[in-house]
Amino acid sequence: MYSEKVMEHFSNPRNVGEIENASGVGTVGNAKCGDIMRIFLDIDSETKIIRDVKFKTFGCGAAVATSSMATELVKGKTIYEALKVTNKAVMEALDGLPPVKVHCSLLAEEAIHAALWDYAEKSGIVIEGLSKPKNDISEAEEEEDY
Ligand code: FES
Secondary structure (H helix, E strand, O other): OOOHHHHHHHHOOOOEOOOOOOOEEEEEEEOOOOEEEEEEEEEOOOOOEEEEEEEEEEOOHHHHHHHHHHHHHHOOOEHHHHHOOOHHHHHHHOOOOOHHHHHHHHHHHHHHHHHHHHHHHHHOOOOOOOOOOOOEOHHHHOOOOO
């Protein structure tokens, strides 16, 4: 049911933890399954490169694996490049997810967006293409077809 890569990232997740005095912190939940994700970003204020990223989750196995991969994909990138890392790209990098678990991959994407939003607010900048994130992503899911 799960690819080897999903199982590997679930068993050995990368970038788990917290960053003290993070440049941006984002928390999102999915009220339907009750899972929560928090992402911490350490961003270089000059280059806008994400120097470090960590996540903490009360989430299912698929949420852990997709967050692990998502943090790997945004680390070392600029905030603008990170914004383009979609849950689809994360799923592709993991060789796919079962259809019923696709929504789990949205937690990481949305939490990264929320952390970028927090960073933008704190540093008084506007990140083009970034809109205010939702605290509960299940509201958005109802509008989308999977
Ligand atoms: Fe909630 Fe996977 S079931 S994130």
